[in-house]
Amino acid sequence: MTNTKEAGTVLSVLSPDGTALSVERMGTGPSLVLVDGAFCGRTFGPARALANELKDAFTVYFYDRRGRGDSGETMPYATEREIEDLQAVLNEAGGSPYVYGISSGAALALEAAAAGVPMRRLATYEAPYTGVQGADGTPGSHREHLEALLRDGKRGSAVSYFLVKMVGAPAFLPYLLRLMPGVWKKQTAAANTLPYEARVTNDFVAPLERLRQVTVPTLVMVGGKAAAPMAAGQKAIAGAIPSSEHRILDGQTHQVSAAAIAAQLRDFFTSGT
Structure with missing residues (x-):
């Protein structure tokens, strides 16, 4: 990229x-x-x-x-x-x-x-x-989960969650990206902005x-x-x-x-x- x-x-x-x-x-x-x-x-x-x-x-x-x-x-x-x-x-x-x-x-x-x-x-x-919807059929809300991961310092986990659970990428993608240190470093550096994306995209709806x-x-x-x-x-x-x-x-x-x-x-x- x-x-x-x-x-x-x-x-x-x-x-x-x-x-x-x-x-x-x-x-x-x-x-x-x-x-x-x-x-x-x-x-x-x-x-x-x-x-x-x-x-x-x-x-x-x-x-x-x-x-x-x-x-x-x-x-x-x-x-x-x-x-x-x-x-x-x-x-x-x-x-x-x-x-x-x-x-x-x-x-x-x-x-x-x-x-x-x-x-x-x-x-x-x-x-x-x-x-993206929750189990009850309402729009899914991922922001709180992302914020919790970031509070715990789990920037890599936040990136993985965003890519797989929110965007729908294959589960193996985060593992593949970890093999590309330059790309993974850029993505984890921007992990703090991922909760913002949930807001900008109206929870993807x-x-x-x-x-x-x-x-x-x-x-x-x-x-x-x-x-x-x-x-x-x-x-x-x-x-x-x-x-x-x-x-x-x-x-x-x-x-x-x-x-x-x-x-x-x-x-x-x-x-x-």
């Missing part, structure tokens, strides 16, 4: 609560802000590779969400603070930029759009609204009533190899957002290729100009 592609200019952007956010900028053209998913940031995850794919057509901004990488963290946490963070990055980008979010970053971008944060156009890939308030033109994407709950979730949110388009990317998984996403973003963002 790490990469060594070209770096851009690193900026420090202040959120309204005083949290300093580490933001990177590269390229030229209309502004585009990338919003990462769980664990990921400027130096770990898909954003840098995607920014390098798009820098010839857009001025791309990507950032460490609060509590990760070089960004600060002001407590207590609230989803509203993350929406304010994104608004601050959008302000730095100027005007009403294009926005792309992946996984929980897609959920954050959707919540921001529903809250009225100005965006030119919004594209999302596999917001994790997979309909699509907030359809709020999504109906999204007015920005929105592209909702899903990989052709997505599991049934993920595919159903993307169809549901596309159906809820009034000005939306739903696309299936053949052959893609949750680890979507930068080239595949870049092609979709170029098409969607330039079609409205």
Whole structure:
């Protein structure tokens, strides 16, 4: 998941609560802000590779969400603070930029759009609204368990719980990741932010009533190899957002290729100009 592609200019952007956010900028053209998913940031995850794919057509901004990488963290946490963070990055980008979010970053971008944060156009890939439910049929609540593990200093266990019990990854995946020290170190370093993801994603259940308030033109994407709950979730949110388009990317998984996403973003963002 790490990469060594070209770096851009690193900026420090202040959120309204005083949290300093580490933001990177590269390229030229209309502004585009990338919003990462769980664990990921400027130096770990898909954003840098995607920014390098798009820098010839857009001025791309990507950032460490609060509590990760070089960004600060002001407590207590609230989803509203993350929406304010994104608004601050959008302000730095100027005007009403294009926005792309992946996984929980897609959920954050959707919540921001529903809250009225100005965006030119919004594209999302596999917001994790997979309909996780408790035994009684109500939305599952994992945040308390994650917080208990973190209080006990069990960061690795928190990562494993998030990946297997919440995301639905195979049980062997955490063991495999432990064999990749660089990756595992990055994930455990961001373990403190996992309870935040439970809040941002509405416990992995699509907030359809709020999504109906999204007015920005929105592209909702899903990989052709997505599991049934993920595919159903993307169809549901596309159906809820009034000005939306739903696309299936053949052959893609949750680890979507930068080239595949870049092609979709170029098409969607330039079609409205």
